[in-house]
Amino acid sequence: MSGPPPPALSVQGLSVRLxxxxxxxxxxxxxxxxxxxxxxxxxxxxxxxLLRTILGLLPPAEGEVRVLGRPVASLTARERxxxxxxxxxxxxxxxxxxxxxxxxxxxxxxxxxxARDAPEDVAAATTALxxxxxxxxxxxxxxxxxGGERQRLLxxxxxxxxxxxxxxxxxxxxxxxxxxxxxxxxxxxLVRERGVLAVAALHDLNLAARYADRIVVLSRGRRVAxxxxxxVLEPALLREVWGVEAVLRRDPNTARPYLFPRRTxxxxxxxxxxxxxxxxxxxxxxxxxxxxxxRRLCDDGWSVTAGALPLLDSDAETAQExxxxxxAELPFAPLSDEVRARHxxxxxxxxxxxxxxxxxxxxxxxxxxxxxxxxxxxxLFLVGDATIGDRDFTGGRARALWDRLKAxxxxxxxxxxxxxxxxxxxxxxxx
Amino acid sequence: xxxxxxxxxxxxxxxxxxxxxxxxxxxxxxxxxxxxVPIPPATVGAILAHQLTFGAVxxxxxxxxxxxxQCAAWTEIxxxxxxxxxxxxLLAGAALGLSGATLQGTFRNPLADPYLLxxxxxxxxxxxxxxxxxxxxxxxxVALPVFAFVGCLATGALVLAASRFLGxxxxxxxxxxxxxxxxxxxxxxxxxxxxxEGSIQVSFWLLGGVGGASWDRDGLVLGGLLLASAPLLxxxxxxxxxxxxxxxxxxxxxxxxxxxxxxxxLASLATAVAVAFTGIIGFVGLVSPHVARRVWSSDYxxxxxASALVGAAFLLAAHDLSGLVxxxxxxxxxxxxxxxxxxxxxxxxxxxxxxxxMGSPP
Numbered sequence: 001m002s003g004p005p006p007p008a009l010s011v012q013g014l015s016v017r018l019x020x021x022x023x024x025x026x027x028x029x030x031x032x033x034x035x036x037x038x039x040x041x042x043x044x045x046x047x048x049x050l051l052r053t054i055l056g057l058l059p060p061a062e063g064e065v066r067v068l069g070r071p072v073a074s075l076t077a078r079e080r081x082x083x084x085x086x087x088x089x090x091x092x093x094x095x096x097x098x099x100x101x102x103x104x105x106x107x108x109x110x111x112x113x114x115a116r117d118a119p120e121d122v123a124a125a126t127t128a129l130x131x132x133x134x135x136x137x138x139x140x141x142x143x144x145x146x147g148g149e150r151q152r153l154l155x156x157x158x159x160x161x162x163x164x165x166x167x168x169x170x171x172x173x174x175x176x177x178x179x180x181x182x183x184x185x186x187x188x189x190l191v192r193e194r195g196v197l198a199v200a201a202l203h204d205l206n207l208a209a210r211y212a213d214r215i216v217v218l219s220r221g222r223r224v225a226x227x228x229x230x231x232v233l234e235p236a237l238l239r240e241v242w243g244v245e246a247v248l249r250r251d252p253n254t255a256r257p258y259l260f261p262r263r264t265x266x267x268x269x270x271x272x273x274x275x276x277x278x279x280x281x282x283x284x285x286x287x288x289x290x291x292x293x294x295r296r297l298c299d300d301g302w303s304v305t306a307g308a309l310p311l312l313d314s315d316a317e318t319a320q321e322x323x324x325x326x327x328a329e330l331p332f333a334p335l336s337d338e339v340r341a342r343h344x345x346x347x348x349x350x351x352x353x354x355x356x357x358x359x360x361x362x363x364x365x366x367x368x369x370x371x372x373x374x375x376x377x378x379x380l381f382l383v384g385d386a387t388i389g390d391r392d393f394t395g396g397r398a399r400a401l402w403d404r405l406k407a408x409x410x411x412x413x414x415x416x417x418x419x420x421x422x423x424x425x426x427x428x429x430x431x
Numbered sequence: 432x433x434x435x436x437x438x439x440x441x442x443x444x445x446x447x448x449x450x451x452x453x454x455x456x457x458x459x460x461x462x463x464x465x466x467x468v469p470i471p472p473a474t475v476g477a478i479l480a481h482q483l484t485f486g487a488v489x490x491x492x493x494x495x496x497x498x499x500x501q502c503a504a505w506t507e508i509x510x511x512x513x514x515x516x517x518x519x520x521l522l523a524g525a526a527l528g529l530s531g532a533t534l535q536g537t538f539r540n541p542l543a544d545p546y547l548l549x550x551x552x553x554x555x556x557x558x559x560x561x562x563x564x565x566x567x568x569x570x571x572x573v574a575l576p577v578f579a580f581v582g583c584l585a586t587g588a589l590v591l592a593a594s595r596f597l598g599x600x601x602x603x604x605x606x607x608x609x610x611x612x613x614x615x616x617x618x619x620x621x622x623x624x625x626x627x628e629g630s631i632q633v634s635f636w637l638l639g640g641v642g643g644a645s646w647d648r649d650g651l652v653l654g655g656l657l658l659a660s661a662p663l664l665x666x667x668x669x670x671x672x673x674x675x676x677x678x679x680x681x682x683x684x685x686x687x688x689x690x691x692x693x694x695x696x697l698a699s700l701a702t703a704v705a706v707a708f709t710g711i712i713g714f715v716g717l718v719s720p721h722v723a724r725r726v727w728s729s730d731y732x733x734x735x736x737a738s739a740l741v742g743a744a745f746l747l748a749a750h751d752l753s754g755l756v757x758x759x760x761x762x763x764x765x766x767x768x769x770x771x772x773x774x775x776x777x778x779x780x781x782x783x784x785x786x787x788x789m790g791s792p793p
Contacts, residue, residue: 057678081684088679094539095674095729105672109684161683 006069106160357384528742531716557582562629639765655704714772
């Protein structure tokens with residue numbers, strides 16, 4: 001019978017009980033070789049329990065774990081160790097065993113009982129030491145290692161097992177940021193080069209998003225999300241599972257999602273996003289010039305709209321995060337007629353308009369053009385009047401428009417505080 | 432192991448081994464000189480040479496001035512009593528050292544000793560039952576080791592079985608061992624309460640000693656020791672992995688439960704053969720593994736044989752001392768191991784308080 005090769009790891013309907021308490025409920029999971037899978041979830045969500053059950057340290061109450069098609073429960077300890085390698089969260093060696101010997105411990109499952117270490121065992125240990133960058137320390141004692149090096153030692157020992165599945169339990173929990181990145185870089189490289197499956201329980205969502213090919217989220221013992229980082233990490237899930245309001249950005253270097261936690265859900269003020277405050281105030285911007293204004297206005301309880309912003313730039317992301325109505329155009333593309341029409345729509349509804357100190361080029365000059373003709377009843381604030389000359393990349397056309405706006409009653413304001421004072425003044429006069 | 436281990440280069444370790452073996456040899460030769468009956472050293476040497484070469488060397492070991500009857504008596508004393516006694520000291524010491532190292536490794540606890548699982552109480556109770564039946568002295572000589580041996584092993588097996596039934600963790604094992612030891616002590620007290628004569632004999636037995644050694648008994652001890660040590664010495668790798676914690680050991684492929692049971696049964700066997708013929712000799716099993724680790728390495732493949740060697744040397748030295756302190760009286764050897772061992776025990780506790788305890792000896 002020939003079919004597709006069995007998945008490296010398959011977990012089916014797995015439930016685990018500790019005493020009378022059910023810790024995992026019907027977990028399903030399939031993973032292939034060459035994947036770096038991050039297992040994440042809040043404290044007590046069952047990450048470690050799942051890893052320990054996969055490893056055979058805990059018996060499942062229901063369901064089954066298979067490694068390369070074989071049920072883990074049917075394997076002997078040795079057979080298991082040849083298929084599954086474990087990097088524990090931490091391990092404090094009691095004896096000052098030489099590093100090389102410690103890595104050689106990983107070969108135990110490959111040795112015939114009572115046999116001496118064969119050349120392939122020596123080779124596996126040496127290779128593993130080289131891959132974690134400890135080969136020059138091979139003869140030193142393990143207690144001479146720093147925390148980061150010790151974690152690499154545990155990784156080396158797991159590599160010496162030459163198992164197709166690598167399980168890591170919070171491998172970076174006790175490491176500083178530099179060593180966290182270093183360790184996960186190495187794991188990622190090993191996954192690509194050796195084609196192993198790595199399953200890592202990771203607390204840090206940003207590390208998970210940066211290095212994992214796939215993220216599985218556990219919450220209260222259930223699998224609540226499973227997929228590539230950009231699909232899994234979204235604000236609703238973060239709010240629901242972790243109780244955190246978070247903003248997602250994209251790391252410009254890796255294109256992976258990056259998360260800025262802002263407030264826990266309980267601590268956030270009862271503010272309807274972009275909604276019911278005074279206003280609406282419309283902010284014209286782009287390139288990051290509008291973001292602080294948007295944030296400050298929202299925090300001060302204004303109802304805010306924005307446009308026309310380049311998609312994916314930080315102004316657009318801030319508007320998205322704050323839940324504002326805004327108009328966006330593809331990055332670097334000239335504003336299309338359709339976008340400008342929708343932008344004019346927002347402008348028409350605004351009860352005040354703020355022009356942020358954004359850089360003006362031919363593609364977004366329309367943002368200024370659409371402010372004319374002015375409705376004198378709607379106050380217009382021009383932030384950063386002094387720098388208009390430096391921000392004009394249109395050969396003077398932007399400056400001409402700016403001057404015309406000023407002439408038609410636009411109020412130049414120096415900075416954010418001046419803007420808020422002016423806005424407050426305008427509205428109190430109006431009401 | 433393909434690479435030399437870190438603490439101490441191999442040649443220095445070999446030198447330490449040579450020094451230890453040399454010291455042991457000196458003790459060995461010295462010990463027959465020390466006994467209740469003064470025999471000239473040269474004569475002891477000649478008797479040994481004569482016996483070891485089956486009479487080929489030193490035809491008249493005692494010299495011309497000693498009568499044939501006297502010489503026969505001296506030969507009898509040296510060859511049939513003192514040599515077997517020192518061999519028994521060596522064998523029992525080795526068994527206790529090996530057992531202590533095994534138990535400390537299995538429990539990952541530097542305070543574990545061969546009597547940890549209640550084996551001493553079991554052995555003593557076995558011996559005491561013998562006196563309940565009021566057997567004659569001649570029979571007692573034969574039966575006591577048997578009763579003690581059975582008492583020891585039965586206790587060990589009982590503790591293992593009970594802890595397995597209760598879940599099999601290391602903590603359970605220790606608690607069951609402690610509980611059972613207390614129960615057995617209580618039973619012992621009851622038995623002795625109704626048997627005054629037995630209580631004197633039992634208390635002497637409790638002090639431990641190598642008196643009453645014979646070639647036959649040494650043979651039995653050697654047999655038991657070989658039976659226990661041959662498989663034990665092959666479990667050094669497993670003991671090394673157990674030091675990483677039961678879960679890590681299991682993740683590396685050690686069937687921790689089965690290995691632990693095997694280790695404890697073998698350690699109980701080694702302890703039981705020693706206890707059966709020497710009574711309760713304390714501290715040898717506790718101290719020897721520490722010395723072995725300190726002098727050689729923390730690798731259990733070295734610690735096990737080294738601890739056996741240290742144990743043998745320690746008990747032999749105690750045996751020698753026991754004949755020296757009070758002229759022409761041989762004190763129970765267990766007294767001397769306690770005198771030397773107890774201070775060491777306090778030293779360990781002292782280090783524990785300073786937080787260095789769980790770490791390896793530097």
